Amino acid sequence: xxxxxxxxxxxxxxxxxxxxxxxxxxxxxxxxxxxxxxxxxxxxxxxxxxxxxxxxxxxxxxxxxxxxxxxxxxxxxxxxxxxxxxxxxxxxxxxxxxxxxxxxxxxxxxxxxxxxxxxxxxxxxxxxxxxxxxxxxxxxxxxxxxxxxxxxxxxxxxxxxxxxxxxxxxxxxxxxxxxxxxxxxxxxxxxxxxxxxxxxxxxxxxxxxxxxxxxxxxxxxxxxxxxxxxxxxxxxxxxxxxxxxxxxxxxxxxxxxxxxxxxxxxxxxxxxxxxxxxxxxxxxxxxxxxxxxxxxxxxxxxxxxxxxxxxxxxxxxxxx
Amino acid sequence: xxxxxxxxxxxxxxxxxxxxxxxxxxxxxxxxxxxxxxxxxxxxxxxxxxxxxxxxxxxxxxxxxxxxxxxxxxxxxxxxxxxxxxxxxxxxxxxxxxxxxxxxxxxxxxxxxxxxxxxxxxxxxxxxxxxxxxxxxxxxxxxxxxxxxxxxxxxxxxxxxxxxxxxxxxxxxxxxxxxxxxxxxxxxxxxxxxxxxxxxxxxxxxxxxxxxxxxxxxxxxxxxxxxxxxxxxxxxxxxxxxxxxxxxxxxxxxxxxxxxxxxxxxxxxxxxxxxxxxxxxxxxxxxxxxxxxxxxxxxxxxxxxxxxxxxxxxxxxxxxx
Numbered sequence: 001x002x003x004x005x006x007x008x009x010x011x012x013x014x015x016x017x018x019x020x021x022x023x024x025x026x027x028x029x030x031x032x033x034x035x036x037x038x039x040x041x042x043x044x045x046x047x048x049x050x051x052x053x054x055x056x057x058x059x060x061x062x063x064x065x066x067x068x069x070x071x072x073x074x075x076x077x078x079x080x081x082x083x084x085x086x087x088x089x090x091x092x093x094x095x096x097x098x099x100x101x102x103x104x105x106x107x108x109x110x111x112x113x114x115x116x117x118x119x120x121x122x123x124x125x126x127x128x129x130x131x132x133x134x135x136x137x138x139x140x141x142x143x144x145x146x147x148x149x150x151x152x153x154x155x156x157x158x159x160x161x162x163x164x165x166x167x168x169x170x171x172x173x174x175x176x177x178x179x180x181x182x183x184x185x186x187x188x189x190x191x192x193x194x195x196x197x198x199x200x201x202x203x204x205x206x207x208x209x210x211x212x213x214x215x216x217x218x219x220x221x222x223x224x225x226x227x228x229x230x231x232x233x234x235x236x237x238x239x240x241x242x243x244x245x246x247x248x249x250x251x252x253x254x255x256x257x258x259x260x261x262x263x264x265x266x267x268x269x270x271x272x273x274x275x276x277x278x279x280x281x282x283x284x285x286x287x288x289x290x291x292x293x294x295x296x297x298x299x300x301x302x303x304x305x306x307x308x309x310x311x312x313x314x315x316x317x318x319x320x
Numbered sequence: 321x322x323x324x325x326x327x328x329x330x331x332x333x334x335x336x337x338x339x340x341x342x343x344x345x346x347x348x349x350x351x352x353x354x355x356x357x358x359x360x361x362x363x364x365x366x367x368x369x370x371x372x373x374x375x376x377x378x379x380x381x382x383x384x385x386x387x388x389x390x391x392x393x394x395x396x397x398x399x400x401x402x403x404x405x406x407x408x409x410x411x412x413x414x415x416x417x418x419x420x421x422x423x424x425x426x427x428x429x430x431x432x433x434x435x436x437x438x439x440x441x442x443x444x445x446x447x448x449x450x451x452x453x454x455x456x457x458x459x460x461x462x463x464x465x466x467x468x469x470x471x472x473x474x475x476x477x478x479x480x481x482x483x484x485x486x487x488x489x490x491x492x493x494x495x496x497x498x499x500x501x502x503x504x505x506x507x508x509x510x511x512x513x514x515x516x517x518x519x520x521x522x523x524x525x526x527x528x529x530x531x532x533x534x535x536x537x538x539x540x541x542x543x544x545x546x547x548x549x550x551x552x553x554x555x556x557x558x559x560x561x562x563x564x565x566x567x568x569x570x571x572x573x574x575x576x577x578x579x580x581x582x583x584x585x586x587x588x589x590x591x592x593x594x595x596x597x598x599x600x601x602x603x604x605x606x607x608x609x610x611x612x613x614x615x616x617x618x619x620x621x622x623x624x625x626x627x628x629x630x631x632x633x634x635x636x637x638x639x640x641x
Contacts, residue, residue: 059476059641081481091473096344097336105336109329109481137343153477 009071010035010161010191011056016065017215018051025051027215028065033208036188040202040223041195042308043212049195050089052212053163056193057086070160082110085154089165089195092146095139099130099149102138107156117156124152127182129175143170151179161191168201180205203227203304211308218311229301233267233281235288236296243291250287254280263296326489329482333490337465338497350461351502357453358446358506362513365445369409369518409441409518427607435609440521442514443529446507450537451603454503455544455569462495463548463565464558471557475641485633492549492629499545500538507534536606539618543599544569546628553636576600599624 006012011033018026026048033039041049054060055067058075067074069084093102100121107117125131128148133141141149147170154162167183168176184205186192196202202209203223210220224230247265248256254269265288269280277300288295341347427433436444466488469475478487511526551564579595582588595601605617 054640057476057480059479061638061640075480077479077481077483084480086476086480088473088476091476093474093477094340097340101339105332106477106481108332109478111325111481 006032006034007071008035009033009068010037011070011193012066012068013052013056014066014068016052016055016062016067018048018055018060018062025215026055026062026065029212029216031210031217031220033191033193035191037191037208038183038187038206039191039193040206040209041193041212042197042199042202042209042304045197047212048215049212050165051215053086053088053165053193053195056163057084057088059088082112082157083159084161084163085110085156085159086163087150087154087165087167091150093138093149096137098135098137099125099141100134102149103153103156106153110157112157120156124156127155128152129178144172144175147171148175148179159190161193162186163193163195165195166197167194168196168198176201199303199305199308209304211311213311219307223304224301227301227304227307230271230277231269232301233269233277233284234299234302235265235267235281235284236298237263237265237288238294238296239263240294241292243288243293246291247284247287250283251280252283256284326483326486329486330490330493333478333482333487334493334497337491337494341494341498346461347498347502350457350498351505354453354457354502354506355509357449358510359513361445361449362442362510365442366513366517369441409514409520431609432607436607439529439532440511440514440526442510442518442521443507443526443533446510447533447537450503450506451540451606454499454537454541455572455599456566457502458495458499458541458544458548459565459569460562462499462545463551463561465491465495466549466552467555467561468558470555470641473641479641484637488549488553488629488633488636491552492545495545495549496538496542499541500534503537503541504530504534507537536614536618539621540599540603540606542625543621543628546625546632547572550628550632553632554639572598572600597624597627 009032011031013029013031016026016029017024025046029048029052031052041052043049051060055062056069056075058077069075069080072079075084097105103121103124104117107120108114112120121134122131125134128151130145130148130152133145138146138149147167151164151167154164164183168179171179180201183192183194187207194202194206206223208221209223209226210217211226212218219226222230242258242265244256244258244265251267251269254267257266257268258264259266265284267280267284269275269277271277281298285295285298338347341350424433424436427436466475475487482490507530511521511523511530514526515521515523547568548561548565551568552561555561555564575591575594576598579588579591579601582591599621602617602621605614608614608617
């Protein structure tokens with residue numbers, strides 16, 4: 001018998017497998033999403049992100065493994081309706097009803113009362129900036145507007161877990177920014193899982209991330225840990241002197257690696273009481289500047305994109 | 321399989337399905353199709369009545385000779401003096417008339433014969449043709465209802481909010497509501513045409529007859545709707561669902577025909593069981609006079625409808641969406 005899901009997990013998948021005929025879409029996928037987190041799911045096309053979402057939401061059945069949603073077993077509308085919602089990828093709402101009718105229907109189905117649904121629909125329409133199109137038929141909406149209706153329906157009521165598959169796909173930059181801000185603001189109030197190819201978006205919005213490839217999780221954890229923000233500072237230097245010996249001496253035990261090609265000095269350290277990242281960075285910068293180095297930039301860790309691209313398991317042709 | 325409030329969910333889905341069909345004009349298209357056919361057969365029936373009436377006055381017309389009456393006028397033949405303006409249905413219903421003998425010759429039970437003779441002929445004609453048309457109409461229009469949502473994946477928005485059984489039953493209930501409404505309106509149209517064309521048509525008798533046959537026609541359609549839902553639940557595209565539905569309909573019809581032909585053979589017992597599951601085998605009982613006689617058959621057909629839906633749900637609850 002396998003170990004139970006962690007008590008603070010909103011979502012837990014253990015050794016989940018899914019085949020489409022002879023194609024193995026998920027191959028023993030393990031994933032734990034902490035409650036209250038904004039969790040990013042990243043991977044190349046065909047990595048298994050949408051299949052993972054579909055199994056969590058009960059649209060697809062896993063061939064093997066265990067899924068636990070909100071600590072109550074696999075998804076079941078009787079237990080989870082209104083508490084777990086999703087924005088599916090490439091799913092179309094009925095085209096002949098109006099936006100407000102569609103949202104009202106979905107709100108009522110998830111158990112809201114008539115008055116509560118009315119208020120919720122008004123709130124959601126304002127959130128996705130579609131109040132002026134509320135009475136229009138869905139067929140008259142643009143792709144971006146349809147996406148916003150899809151996002152809106154996922155936030156009807158007060159769901160505990162929301163799964164969003166490519167939420168900003170097709171939105172203009174301003175709308176995408178608004179949606180990202182909204183998602184980030186949900187941290188701590190509900191659990192949100194976002195699947196996206198946009199690594200910058202995931203890095204901006206999410207506090208946890210899992211990198212998936214070929215149906216398995218190849219790296220997972222807090223974004224700060226995955227990108228090295230917790231224990232790594234990268235200092236880029238312009239042409240000029242590089243006082244490595246003096247800098248290493250100033251770090252008192254922490255390591256400093258010099259990459260001549262990129263002219264990046266990477267400091268690796270363990271934060272301790274009385275010695276935070278800022279203290280390490282300050283000591284290194286003082287030594288560098290005293291030695292005549294010309295500092296171009298300082299960054300904690302590396303971008304999620306670089307982390308992703310440096311994963312050895314990913315063949316170059318599959319990287320986004 | 322069911323959520324915490326299945327009845328509420330089924331009602332919500334059924335109401336939305338009906339509104340969506342009306343909004344998409346799908347219901348209107350179905351209605352138009354059925355009404356068109358009802359109007360066509362009603363006109364054909366009136367034409368038959370006119371010719372029959374003329375032939376009674378001029379028997380030679382039956383042999384292709386002299387024709388009198390309104391039908392003759394249309395054909396540009398010899399017109400009898402002072403023909404009646406409108407045909408009468410009395411020539412069909414009058415006991416002892418040659419048409420009455422032909423039409424009711426196969427009905428030996430006196431009570432049934434008396435019951436049918438009291439119905440306006442137009443309603444008998446409408447019911448008879450509807451028994452043949454309704455299954456076809458259902459398979460063409462209702463088989464796609466869920467399959468279309470599988471195709472567009474729109475089902476994924478609702479599958480997180482209600483059980484699959486509630487959703488399928490709600491959809492089926494919406495379709496049943498549409499079937500009832502369309503059948504009733506088509507019956508009314510037939511009566512309207514009869515009132516317009518017949519000299520001795522009585523609205524009260526026509527409406528009474530409609531109230532007798534409308535529920536029977538609707539219930540007769542339910543097992544076919546159940547089969548359409550079965551196909552719709554377990555297919556991924558509207559076209560495949562429709563083809564599967566029409567194939568199933570053909571299968572039921574062939575089963576019934578095989579039973580009729582080979583019921584005395586060694587295959588008889590097997591065919592009898594299969595035929596029992598086919599709505600066609602219960603059709604004759606829908607002409608019986610009293611509700612006590614045809615009521616059990618109606619319940620049986622409603623049960624058969626649930627049976628088809630139930631079989632569909634066995635697979636539907638486990639399939640990927």
